[in-house]
Amino acid sequence: MNPLLAEFITETRDLLEQASQGFLALEKAPGDPETLNGLFRAMHTIKGSSGFFEIGPLTRLVHAAEDVLDAVRQGELDLTPDRVDLFFEVLDRVGEWVDSLEAEERLPPEAEDVSNGLAGRLRGLLSEATDEEPSGAGDAVAEEGDAEDERSACEKVGTAPSWILEVPDDIRRELYQISIEGGPGAVAVTYTPDEQCFFAGDDPFHTARQTPGLRWGRVQTREPWPPPEELDPYRCVLRFRLVAAAPVEEVREWFRYVMDQVELYEVAPEDWGVPAGGPEEGGSGPTANDEKGTRSPGGSEPGGPEDEPLAAAVEILRAQTELLAAPWDPDIRLGVLESVAGVLGSVLTELGDAAGEERVAEALETARAQGSGEPLRALALDVLSRLLGAEKMQQEGAGVEPAPQADGPAPERSPQENGTASGQKIRVLKVDQARIDALMDLVGELVVAKNALPFLARKAEEVFKVRDLAREIKNQHAVINRIAEELQGAVMQVRMVPVSHAFQRFPRLVRDLSRKLGKKVRLVMEGEETEADKNVVEDLAEPLVHLVRNSIDHGIETPEEREAAGKPPEGEIRLRAVQFDDQVWIEVIDDGRGMDPEVLKRKAYEKGILSEERLETITDDEALHLIFAPGFSTAEQVSDVSGRGVGMDAVRAMVDRVGGSVSVQSTLGRGTLIRLSLPLSMAVTRVMIVEVGGETLGVPIENIVETVRVPTDEIHRIKRHEAVVLRDRLVPLCRLGRVLDLGGDEAGPGEEEAVLVVSIDGRELGLVVDRFHEGVDIILKPLEGIMAGFRLYAGTALLGDGRVLLVLNLRELVACL
Amino acid sequence: MRRALIVDDAVTVRMYHRQILEGAGFEVDEAENGVEALEKALVTSYDLLLVDVNMPKMDGYTFLKEVRGTPELRAVPAIMISTEAERRDKEQAYRAGANLYLVKPVRPEALALRATLMTARGGSR
Numbered sequence: 001m002n003p004l005l006a007e008f009i010t011e012t013r014d015l016l017e018q019a020s021q022g023f024l025a026l027e028k029a030p031g032d033p034e035t036l037n038g039l040f041r042a043m044h045t046i047k048g049s050s051g052f053f054e055i056g057p058l059t060r061l062v063h064a065a066e067d068v069l070d071a072v073r074q075g076e077l078d079l080t081p082d083r084v085d086l087f088f089e090v091l092d093r094v095g096e097w098v099d100s101l102e103a104e105e106r107l108p109p110e111a112e113d114v115s116n117g118l119a120g121r122l123r124g125l126l127s128e129a130t131d132e133e134p135s136g137a138g139d140a141v142a143e144e145g146d147a148e149d150e151r152s153a154c155e156k157v158g159t160a161p162s163w164i165l166e167v168p169d170d171i172r173r174e175l176y177q178i179s180i181e182g183g184p185g186a187v188a189v190t191y192t193p194d195e196q197c198f199f200a201g202d203d204p205f206h207t208a209r210q211t212p213g214l215r216w217g218r219v220q221t222r223e224p225w226p227p228p229e230e231l232d233p234y235r236c237v238l239r240f241r242l243v244a245a246a247p248v249e250e251v252r253e254w255f256r257y258v259m260d261q262v263e264l265y266e267v268a269p270e271d272w273g274v275p276a277g278g279p280e281e282g283g284s285g286p287t288a289n290d291e292k293g294t295r296s297p298g299g300s301e302p303g304g305p306e307d308e309p310l311a312a313a314v315e316i317l318r319a320q321t322e323l324l325a326a327p328w329d330p331d332i333r334l335g336v337l338e339s340v341a342g343v344l345g346s347v348l349t350e351l352g353d354a355a356g357e358e359r360v361a362e363a364l365e366t367a368r369a370q371g372s373g374e375p376l377r378a379l380a381l382d383v384l385s386r387l388l389g390a391e392k393m394q395q396e397g398a399g400v401e402p403a404p405q406a407d408g409p410a411p412e413r414s415p416q417e418n419g420t421a422s423g424q425k426i427r428v429l430k431v432d433q434a435r436i437d438a439l440m441d442l443v444g445e446l447v448v449a450k451n452a453l454p455f456l457a458r459k460a461e462e463v464f465k466v467r468d469l470a471r472e473i474k475n476q477h478a479v480i481n482r483i484a485e486e487l488q489g490a491v492m493q494v495r496m497v498p499v500s501h502a503f504q505r506f507p508r509l510v511r512d513l514s515r516k517l518g519k520k521v522r523l524v525m526e527g528e529e530t531e532a533d534k535n536v537v538e539d540l541a542e543p544l545v546h547l548v549r550n551s552i553d554h555g556i557e558t559p560e561e562r563e564a565a566g567k568p569p570e571g572e573i574r575l576r577a578v579q580f581d582d583q584v585w586i587e588v589i590d591d592g593r594g595m596d597p598e599v600l601k602r603k604a605y606e607k608g609i610l611s612e613e614r615l616e617t618i619t620d621d622e623a624l625h626l627i628f629a630p631g632f633s634t635a636e637q638v639s640d641v642s643g644r645g646v647g648m649d650a651v652r653a654m655v656d657r658v659g660g661s662v663s664v665q666s667t668l669g670r671g672t673l674i675r676l677s678l679p680l681s682m683a684v685t686r687v688m689i690v691e692v693g694g695e696t697l698g699v700p701i702e703n704i705v706e707t708v709r710v711p712t713d714e715i716h717r718i719k720r721h722e723a724v725v726l727r728d729r730l731v732p733l734c735r736l737g738r739v740l741d742l743g744g745d746e747a748g749p750g751e752e753e754a755v756l757v758v759s760i761d762g763r764e765l766g767l768v769v770d771r772f773h774e775g776v777d778i779i780l781k782p783l784e785g786i787m788a789g790f791r792l793y794a795g796t797a798l799l800g801d802g803r804v805l806l807v808l809n810l811r812e813l814v815a816c817l
Numbered sequence: 818m819r820r821a822l823i824v825d826d827a828v829t830v831r832m833y834h835r836q837i838l839e840g841a842g843f844e845v846d847e848a849e850n851g852v853e854a855l856e857k858a859l860v861t862s863y864d865l866l867l868v869d870v871n872m873p874k875m876d877g878y879t880f881l882k883e884v885r886g887t888p889e890l891r892a893v894p895a896i897m898i899s900t901e902a903e904r905r906d907k908e909q910a911y912r913a914g915a916n917l918y919l920v921k922p923v924r925p926e927a928l929a930l931r932a933t934l935m936t937a938r939g940g941s942r
Contacts, residue, residue, distance in 0.1 A: 004836075008829045037873070041826065044871050048900040049829040051922040165902065271902070312930045319917045326911035328885075335885025336914050338892035343916045346894070346937040 001105065006430060008049050009102050015042040016091050016098070017504060023084050023091075024507050030079065040069040046094070055107050056169050057115030058097050063166070064119035065090050071126055081515070083125060088508070090118055124224055161265060163241055164188050164272070167216050171243070175215065176272040178245055184213065186267040187251045191240040192222065193261055198234055202258065205238075212254055213246030243267075310387060313347050317384045320344060324373035324380070337367050340376050348383065433534070436494055443488050444779045450484050451776065451800025453477035492533065492680070499577040499586065500528035502541040506548060506575060513552045520559050520570040521552055527577035532584040536678050539658050540586060543651040547588040547674055548573060550648065555592030555672055565669065567591070583660075583677050583702070591671040595664075597623035604632060624664040625761040628652040651676075656811070659685060659780075661702065663762055677702070685780045687797070687807055689773035690756060693742030698778065698797065698807035699767070705759050707772050709752040724755065724766060731757060733766045739813070740792070744770045760810050776800075780807055819936050820844045820861065824854040824880060825869035825898075830921070834867055834898075834928070841929035843936075851875025855883055858890055864936040866895040868915070870906070878913040885914035894935045898923060 022039040026032060043066040050059045065087065071077040079087075093114055100108050164172075175186045189211065193204035208217060218241045225231065244251050248266045255262045320340045328336055341364040348356025359379060366375040453473055461470035503525050514521040532540075556562075556571035563569050574589040597620035604610040604626045610618065626632055630649045655662050660678035679685075679702070687698035710724050715733065717723075722733040733755065737744030747753045755766040778797035783790060794809040821843040825831050835845045846861065848854035850872040858866070866884065870877040877897055884890045897915035899906055910918045917931060 004829065004833055007832050011828045041871055041873060044900070045827040045830075048869075048921050049827050051900065052829070052833060309930060309934070312927070312934055316917055316931060316934055319911075322907075323911045323914070323916060326908065328912050328914060329882065332882055332885035332891070332914050335887075335891030339885065339894055339914065339916055342892050343894045343935050347934050350934050350937040 001102075004052060005101065005105065008053065009098050011049060012046050012094070012098050015046050016095050018042050020088070020091055020508055023079075023087055024511055026079055027081070027084065027511070033073070036069065036073045040066060040073055043069055053101075054169070055097070055101070055111075057107055057111040058094060059169075060166060061090060061115040061119050061122075062094060064122040068122045068125050077125060077128070086118075086121060086125075088512075090122070093118060120220070123220075127221075127223060161188055161190060161241075161263075164243065164267060166218070167243055171216050172272045175243065175245060175267070176269055179267070179269040179272075184245055184247050186215075187213075187244045187246060187248050188265040188267050189240070189242040189244060189251060189255070190263040190265075191242065191255070191258070191261060192263075193236045193238060193240075193258065195235050195237065197236050197258075197261075204236060204240065204258075207255070207258065208240040208242055210254070211242050211244050211246075212250050213244040215243050215245050217242040309350075313351060314384065314387055316343065316347055317380050317387070320380045321377050321384070324377040333371065333373075334368070337364060337373060337376060340373070340380075341367075344376065344380055344383070351387075353383075436491070440491050440495065443484070443491050446484050447488060447777055448779060448798055448800065450477065450480045452802075453480065453800070455801040495534045496531040496680075497534050497537050498529050498531050499537055499540070499584065500525075502537050502544060502586075503528050503575055503577075505541070506544075509545065509548060510552065510573060513549060514556075517552060518558060519552060519556050521556055522570050522572050524572060524574045525576075526574065530577040530579050530584060532678065532680055536584070536658050536660075536680070539654055540676070540678065543654045543676065544575070544586065544588065546648065546651045547676075548575070551588055551590040551592065551672070555590040555594075557593050561593075565593075579680070580677075582680050584680060586676045586678065587673055589671065589673045594668040594670050594672055595624060595627070595666040596668050597621075600624065600626050604629065607632065621762050624666055625662075625763070627664065628662060628761070659700070659702075661761070685797075685807075686775055686777055687805075688756070688775045689805065690736075690754075690767070690769040691771040691773060692736045692740065692769050693744030695742050696773065696803070696805060697736070697769075698776075698805045699756060699758065699810070700794070700807065701775055703758040703760060703810050705757040705764060708755050708757060708766075710755050710766075711752050712747050712749055715753070726757065726766075729764065731764050731766045733768055734813070735768045737768070737770070758810055760814050763814065765810075765814060778805065778807070818842065818844045819864040820846065821865040821867060821932065821936075822846045822848060822854060822857060822861075822863045823867045824848045824851065824872070824877065825867075826850055826872040827869070830869065830898075833922070837923075837925045837928050838865075838867070838932060840925070841933050843932065849873075851877065851880030851883070854880055858884065858893070859887075863893055865932055866893055867932075868895055868897050870897065870899040870901070870910075878909060881910075881913040881915055896928075896931065896935070 019039055019042040022035050022042065025035050026039075029035065043062050047059055047062045047066055050062065068077065072079055077083075097107050097111055100106065100111075167175075177183075179185050191204065191208055193202060197204060205219075208214075208219075211217075220239050220241070222237050222239050248264060251264060252259070255264075320343055323336060324340060341360050344363075345357050345360040348360065360376075363375040363379045367373055454477060457470045457473040457477065460466050460473060506525065507523055510521055510523040551573050556573070557565065557567075559569035562571065572591045574587070576585075576587045576589065578585045578587075600623045601610065601615060601618060604623075605612070605615050609626065609629045609632060627648050628651065632648070652662055655676050655678065658678055660676055663675045663677070664672065665675075666672040686701040688701055688704055689696050689698055691697075708726065715722050715724050722735075723730050724733055725731070735746070736742070737746070753768050754770065754772060755768055756772065757764060757766050759765075776799070778799075780795045780797055782788070782795045783793060787793075791812045792809055794807045797805045797807060799805050819842065821838050823831050823834050823838070823845060825834070825847075826849050831847045835847065838845050843865070846857055846863070848857050852874045854866070854868075855875070866881075868877040868881060872880075875883075877899075881895055881897065884893065884895065894916045895914065896917045896919060897910040897913070898919045898921055899910070900921045902920045907918045916935065919928065919931070
């Protein structure tokens with residue numbers, strides 16, 4: 001992608017985010033000038049930067065937003081929540097378009113219509129503003145052109161109506177081109193048909209459509225449409241804005257019967273807002289665009305249009321005369337004079353006028369003495385007239401060498417000198433994620449491959465009896481191990497992004513939802529700078545939305561309920577990210593009504609999620625985790641916000657997928673905390689290897705609480721189950737050998753059982769195994785094909801010695817007990 | 818080598834103009850707003866200022882007036898670049914002491930050429 005476009009995309013996303021925050025801030029502190037200025041600037045900047053690319057609909061939409069914000073800034077318009085909603089809609093659309101630019105380097109096809117629709121609604125606000133405050137006739141209002149006194153003036157000589165800048169770029173460029181090439185010129189027409197015009201037999205639409213040389217037109221209403229029952233279809237409230245490429249006389253002739261309802265303006269070439277510069281060769285327009293969207297600046301392209309140095313010099317000299325004649329403050333006079341002198345001297349030197357410097361110095365001296373810019377202006381005009389004469393002569397092909405150029409080389413020191421934009425330092429590298437992923441896969445394989453070295457060392461020692469070699473292999477393993485770990489760390493670091501990426505959308509979500517549900521909610525975010533793997537952060541966004549929605553919908557009470565419970569009417573939702581070892585904890589904490597374990601148990605039983613037997617033994621803590629069970633919902637009423645309890649189920653599924661876990665804490669009447677524990681990186685999993693009946697199995701390390709040896713006489717039998725008391729907790733036991741039908745030895749009386757205590761969703765379980773082995777880093781591959789049906793296993797991994805390790809899926813194991 | 822200072826709050830715009838000016842042989846510095854630009858201009862001597870209008874903290878007009886009113890800076894040529902093509906915006910730029918007013922987006926060749934023409938003496942000094 002063009003780096004400029006990439007930069008634009010990043011910048012615009014930031015600005016949209018800023019704007020979104022700005023609007024939220026305005027709701028708390030309405031009319032805050034700092035925030036308003038910030039918002040205005042954000043739109044302004046997007047508009048400005050978007051001009052580099054062929055994305056007219058986007059430019060025009062943010063332009064409209066900018067204009068409305070300007071009116072708000074001037075105090076002509078209030079930002080009601082409904083209007084803020086409209087702005088959010090605009091931000092969303094622009095955001096989507098930026099996504100589309102990133103994906104396809106162009107706007108979606110419907111952008112034009114969407115832009116017109118939204119921009120129209122925005123500009124509709126402006127006419128509301130004129131209604132709200134008819135006296136506040138700033139420039140913006142006057143430009144609307146519907147003030148009575150202006151209507152009579154049939155032909156305006158003043159400034160061009162600003163709306164001509166809304167004319168699409170290509171048409172503006174074309175008209176500019178026509179006018180500088182001595183074409184018929186262009187006329188901007190504002191046609192405001194009389195309210196009673198239908199009775200006079202006028203057909204305004206036809207009149208407008210048939211305007212001679214019509215190139216562009218837009219129909220608008222002069223006032224917002226009244227409700228249908230009040231609409232008077234015989235009253236004309238339309239306004240036409242038209243641009244015609246025709247001589248003004250011809251246009252005037254066409255409108256002669258309605259001249260009192262029409263304003264004509266003869267558009268000068270510079271009014272088109274087409275950037276300065278000499279005439280263009282056909283094809284590429286005067287803006288920095290080419291057929292692919294942008295032209296890379298810096299250096300001139302072979303065959304590309306070249307600016308005429310003489311024309312540039314003329315433009316600069318003209319600008320100096322205008323600057324000298326401008327009504328600047330007296331205290332910058334010396335600055336103006338000196339800078340003009342500098343520029344004049346420079347231009348003359350460039351044009352090869354050897355005596356130029358001296359003349360400029362003299363003129364500056366006189367100007368200083370007189371305290372006026374006149375001497376410099378006279379000099380500039382003198383040079384100008386000579387240049388223009390020279391230009392004319394050149395055009396006419398007169399073989400006379402123009403005076404200013406007579407004794408110097410032609411000013412050809414244009415950008416060709418440094419054709420390439422080399423020497424730029426690259427500090428930030430943008431890399432396709434697929435490349436990083438490929439790198440990560442390789443690192444993963446390296447981590448596993450190096451695990452083969454200890455086996456090799458043992459083989460060297462035990463089979464080939466070369467102890468020295470074994471030792472060297474072990475040493476080498478240590479070295480490779482260190483490098484592999486650093487490499488893994490480095491690659492992981494590349495993929496780390498702050499979780500703020502996932503948090504960004506929440507201020508908006510919380511605002512919209514709480515408005516919808518009639519609740520007052522304050523969102524507090526903490527630890528947004530905490531980093532995690534890009535994939536984890538991306539996958540996090542959706543579950544978090546479910547959680548926050550649930551908190552607002554079910555957790556936070558209505559303001560009335562809260563006050564009755566002695567709480568502040570505004571609820572609080574806290575989004576917090578913390579790094580904890582090699583995990584990231586993302587917590588959603590609300591101070592709402594909390595969850596009642598008894599209610600949860602009863603509901604789960606009624607819905608058949610909980611057996612009668614489990615109902616008796618389930619602890620309060622375990623009961624809270626029932627909210628993640630499929631098909632569970634505690635809401636008395638199903639709302640359109642958080643659905644039917646599928647949300648929390650989905651949350652757990654997604655957290656499982658990235659190898660994380662969920663836990664819940666809740667205090668009735670005080671609030672709820674839901675914590676997602678996610679791995680920092682998903683590429684490498686650490687498991688502990690256990691042995692059962694001669695088979696080795698992997699158990700994810702994040703589920704393991706402790707390993708203990710339990711004398712057989714401490715194992716209690718409760719009904720058909722076995723359990724053991726560990727530090728005052730009753731931990732049920734599960735004999736893995738029996739469950740998995742692997743056999744294995746069971747300890748006799750007076751012996752000890754090896755028990756691996758694991759925790760699944762807050763529930764502890766002791767796995768009885770034959771032997772514990774070491775922990776290893778593995779790359780977990782999910783089971784595929786027919787094997788995928790074996791839900792008891794989360795997947796397989798290749799061990800260093802080439803064996804395949806099956807990794808247990810503990811949640812499934814618990815479920816089938 | 819000639820030195821230019823680009824004053825604009827938009828990264829994209831700065832990047833665009835930087836490429837053009839570097840292509841024209843300038844050494845380029847950037848500032849995000851008028852305040853930062855003034856600080857830089859007082860330390861480094863520039864041959865050209867390329868100034869945006871709308872910026873946080875200090876806008877382009879205020880910045881230019883400050884420049885023209887400060888003895889050490891006042892003679893530096895300045896180009897004001899704005900999105901507005903209207904006459905009154907142009908007039909306001911001259912009022913603030915701009916030597917040239919260009920409308921965004923500016924064609925690379927056009928800007929390069931104008932910047933070069935306006936700073937010929939700066940380069941030879």
